[in-house]
């Protein structure tokens with residue numbers, strides 16, 4: 001179960017000196033291979049009280065007219081193609097906000113939302129949603145083959161060069177450290193849209209291109225199968241930035 005994670009950890013460590021050099025050369029964007037860990041440190045120090053007005057509907061400020069809860073739900077539970085945020089790693093969440101901002105990830109709604117957010121607000125939002133708890137609410141909705149989905153999540157399919165999802169996303173699909181998000185209990189239409197976006201190249205932000213390779217090996221049928229299977233699983237527990 002730990003194989004690819006350990007390999008990735010080694011690659012990440014090997015890439016660190018180069019990444020550090022790049023940053024010192026006034027490069028404002030943190031490289032994807034270390035971004036989640038770097039942002040987690042900022043999230044651990046962030047003041048989550050400072051962003052409550054950004055989250056709750058009715059408390060919108062001129063700075064952020066769209067409250068997160070309007071779309072992501074009052075418990076961060078998501079709906080349809082809007083992702084569950086509750087329990088995702090703080091570093092991962094913060095990284096995604098930066099990625100919408102710097103164009104590595106595209107979505108009209110989220111690009112608008114992040115356009116006025118400062119880095120310390122993004123880090124606080126990461127810490128806030130990581131520590132949130134929302135009950136299970138996703139259900140299979142794509143007509144996917146659940147047995148096939150389970151096989152892909154647990155074992156992969158080497159006949160099509162597809163590694164097990166859980167070799168990277170954790171034995172329960174609850175994520176591993178900061179770079180590997182939880183995918184269990186996530187919205188199937190959302191998961192499906194992300195896999196399709198990686199395959200088509202509109203989402204290009206995974207470290208070392210890992211998810212591009214995974215999605216490229218998947219047929220539309222396999223994408224529906226695994227998205228629906230993941231919706232049958234319990235969602236992640238709340239976590240804190242240093243977890």
Ligand code: HEC
Nearest residue numbers: 054066067068071081082083093096106107109110113125
């Ligand atoms: C108008 C609706 C809307 C609002 C308001 C909104 N979001 Fe989103 N959010 C979305 C949608 C839709 C997506 C999925 C976009 C995609 O497919 O990339 C998303 C994706 C995200 C993601 C990526 C999650 C992941 O699992 O990779 C994060 C993080 C996020 N939103 C955080 C926020 C925060 C924080 C706020 C408030 C400051 C916010 N959103 C406000 C609709 C919204």
Ligand code: HEC
Nearest residue numbers: 004163164165168179181191194205206207210211214226
């Ligand atoms: C080799 C490691 C690896 C494997 C195997 C892997 N993933 Fe991922 N996955 C990642 C990483 C790293 C990210 C975070 C990308 C980022 O930073 O945007 C990710 C992100 C995702 C996301 C985005 C979650 C979100 O909230 O937006 C989805 C969905 C996903 N993976 C699904 C899968 C599925 C389904 C499989 C199995 C078919 C799988 N992954 C296999 C490494 C992997």
